[in-house]
Amino acid sequence: MKFLDEYRDAALANDLIKQIRGITSQRWVLMDVCGGQTHNLVRSGIETALMDVLELIHGPGCPVCVTPSQVIDFAIALSHRPNTILTSFGDMLRVPGSHQSMLTARSAGGDVRAVYSPIDALKMAIENPSKEVVFLAVGFETTAPATALALLQADQEDIKNFSIIPAHVRVQPAMESIIQSTDNRVQAFLAAGHVCTVTGYQSLESFCQASHTPIVVTGFEPIDLLDGILHSVRLLEGNQVRVVNRYSRNVQRTGNASALRTVESVYEVGDRPWRGFGNIPSGALKLRADWKRYDASEKFAPYIPAATPDDQRCRAADVMAGRIKPMECAAFGRECTSESPLGAPMVSSEGACAAYARFQTTSITPLERSE
Amino acid sequence: MHDPSTPACRIEMGLADTIQLAHGEGGRLMRQLIENRIAPLLSLDRSGLQSDAAVLGQLDGETVVTTDSFVVSPLFFPGGDIGSLAVHGTINDLAMAGATPTHLTLALILEEGFALQTLDRILNSIADAANHCGVSVVAGDTKVVPRGAADGIFINTTGIGVLQGDSRMRPDRIEASDQLIVSGPIGKHGLAVLSAREKFGFKPAPESDSAPLHQPAQDLRNQLDLDLHAMRDATRGGVAAVLHEWAEASGQTMWIDAAKVPVTANTHAIAELLGIDPLFVANEGTFLVAVHPDRCEAALDCLRSHSVSAQCCVIGHAQPRDVSAVLIRRGIGVDQPLDEPSGAMLPRIC
Numbered sequence: 001m002k003f004l005d006e007y008r009d010a011a012l013a014n015d016l017i018k019q020i021r022g023i024t025s026q027r028w029v030l031m032d033v034c035g036g037q038t039h040n041l042v043r044s045g046i047e048t049a050l051m052d053v054l055e056l057i058h059g060p061g062c063p064v065c066v067t068p069s070q071v072i073d074f075a076i077a078l079s080h081r082p083n084t085i086l087t088s089f090g091d092m093l094r095v096p097g098s099h100q101s102m103l104t105a106r107s108a109g110g111d112v113r114a115v116y117s118p119i120d121a122l123k124m125a126i127e128n129p130s131k132e133v134v135f136l137a138v139g140f141e142t143t144a145p146a147t148a149l150a151l152l153q154a155d156q157e158d159i160k161n162f163s164i165i166p167a168h169v170r171v172q173p174a175m176e177s178i179i180q181s182t183d184n185r186v187q188a189f190l191a192a193g194h195v196c197t198v199t200g201y202q203s204l205e206s207f208c209q210a211s212h213t214p215i216v217v218t219g220f221e222p223i224d225l226l227d228g229i230l231h232s233v234r235l236l237e238g239n240q241v242r243v244v245n246r247y248s249r250n251v252q253r254t255g256n257a258s259a260l261r262t263v264e265s266v267y268e269v270g271d272r273p274w275r276g277f278g279n280i281p282s283g284a285l286k287l288r289a290d291w292k293r294y295d296a297s298e299k300f301a302p303y304i305p306a307a308t309p310d311d312q313r314c315r316a317a318d319v320m321a322g323r324i325k326p327m328e329c330a331a332f333g334r335e336c337t338s339e340s341p342l343g344a345p346m347v348s349s350e351g352a353c354a355a356y357a358r359f360q361t362t363s364i365t366p367l368e369r370s371e
Numbered sequence: 372m373h374d375p376s377t378p379a380c381r382i383e384m385g386l387a388d389t390i391q392l393a394h395g396e397g398g399r400l401m402r403q404l405i406e407n408r409i410a411p412l413l414s415l416d417r418s419g420l421q422s423d424a425a426v427l428g429q430l431d432g433e434t435v436v437t438t439d440s441f442v443v444s445p446l447f448f449p450g451g452d453i454g455s456l457a458v459h460g461t462i463n464d465l466a467m468a469g470a471t472p473t474h475l476t477l478a479l480i481l482e483e484g485f486a487l488q489t490l491d492r493i494l495n496s497i498a499d500a501a502n503h504c505g506v507s508v509v510a511g512d513t514k515v516v517p518r519g520a521a522d523g524i525f526i527n528t529t530g531i532g533v534l535q536g537d538s539r540m541r542p543d544r545i546e547a548s549d550q551l552i553v554s555g556p557i558g559k560h561g562l563a564v565l566s567a568r569e570k571f572g573f574k575p576a577p578e579s580d581s582a583p584l585h586q587p588a589q590d591l592r593n594q595l596d597l598d599l600h601a602m603r604d605a606t607r608g609g610v611a612a613v614l615h616e617w618a619e620a621s622g623q624t625m626w627i628d629a630a631k632v633p634v635t636a637n638t639h640a641i642a643e644l645l646g647i648d649p650l651f652v653a654n655e656g657t658f659l660v661a662v663h664p665d666r667c668e669a670a671l672d673c674l675r676s677h678s679v680s681a682q683c684c685v686i687g688h689a690q691p692r693d694v695s696a697v698l699i700r701r702g703i704g705v706d707q708p709l710d711e712p713s714g715a716m717l718p719r720i721c
Contacts, residue, residue: 001636001639001640001643004643008702010702010703010704013702013703014703014704017703043701043707044701044702044703044705045701045702045703045704045705045706045707046703048705048707049703049705116569222702222703349646358708358710359707359708359710360707360708
């Protein structure tokens, strides 16, 4: 498949691995910000292949994982409200709230439906005029434009039975919070290519300078990831602090102007707690005052449940801040499995714990082919 | 005569065109449904309709039985429909057990209001598939449930077959160094159904691989005899589920090379777009074979002689058990565990 297979070329990958090993003088600590990158690093074996020369730690880039359990509890409460359909991305449905996930809520009678896009949720509202349709709008800057488009369309067509639970978050404030923490070990970032496709990387430049942390905008395929790592190591070895864009087939410095305008017409920057992190200043997108009529948390405020503390056995916060690897958590693979997760990173397709549970066996060495 | 525009007439027309609860109540409507619609389409013997049970007579060998229910949504999808699927699925279960299929039973659960025209299409599809496979439908049942209690139609088929030779398919006979063969490109059925249900509008639309596998399966057994260690159609859970089952049963590790697993360009593109691994996607006309390494070429030759398995290839082998039950070599050449499917990715695909 064009534009895909060439980024998975094994010979090129091994050449890049050789180059990285060749220029690395110390065991640098790199953080991949996005959960999609985490999964591909672990799944493709890149992490294993470079383990002895580099430390790759996995960042907060799983929007499903940082959605507070109170938000999930609210969605579940709405799914049980008469004549209400609760929609969200399939990935969100398995994430545990404080007592149950939306999938378990569905088997208990809640009306929960997976959609592929917020526009599908809006269509559902148009097709079911006697029902309230609520979309749990999670995601980073990548999915925010689609939610904004759905709201613009709802406004244009004067759809009144559609609303969203706004839970979009912003990546850069989380990166800043990680760098500012006293126990930070991150020396360079692989920035999330798809977030940067929307936002660009202009705003990363001042952050990079202020934090003295090189940043490489990186894609998701094995060659993209290795190339991002190679350039990060080059910057670190050369003591250069700047932003390098290695995902230029998608990312421009100023981002996608049309997508950004769409988001800005509906959203403004605000604060919201992140699951596992607490409040991250400017870490969220909130609906603007004149769009509040589409905010389910205003429309159905009495259904918002009290916040409950997360399971203390789950160390999701330490995993997402890169303080520990998933298998360093005492619950990993024991009390916490993909079938019975304690925290979101174990179930989300972008969660770091899920990546390790699915793809990683540290005790396996490559085997000879016997054909 | 009613004026066609009056409500009374519309109700009457409705009676004629759709399934009513009375169609399942054992009275005149039910008899008419069976005698006038189901029996002729399936070439059922009128004498067989008089009794609630069919007599099969002496079967030539040990008898094998299997049963399967079909609830796929949507009912029609590129490459098949719930009718052909209900025949192929059950025949394939018999074939994989090493049996030659001979008879089928057919149980229909119909939802009140289901269009009779749609029922006819499905019955025709069942008849075509059964004829093609050389099996006869010998017994059946029809139930009707109130509107909302089913999704149009659910089908159960029970298959009866006769075991060929003495050896049974036993995945615990898989030995280290056995070669693992897949009969053709994987992941087609699940993506076809998902794309049809969600109306993704891919062009070309992905097609199901739904097909009967009894002929290549029989041929393999006849030619390889005891060197054929296991066969399994890769239905729900896909190839990954079969590999895990075999690893569990045999105590060996199943090793596959991702680069050798056949995937069509269309499946590859759609799976990438949806973020789905074809190894976990259901097939309905694709199977895995574990064979003694010395007979691998013979097995491939045999499979290639059947159109349904013409694109077969070796994807890996069994090896002494390592930490992981199933290993896959991906992109950069590192062996990694292949997860066991944990369900719910694509609901109601069969």
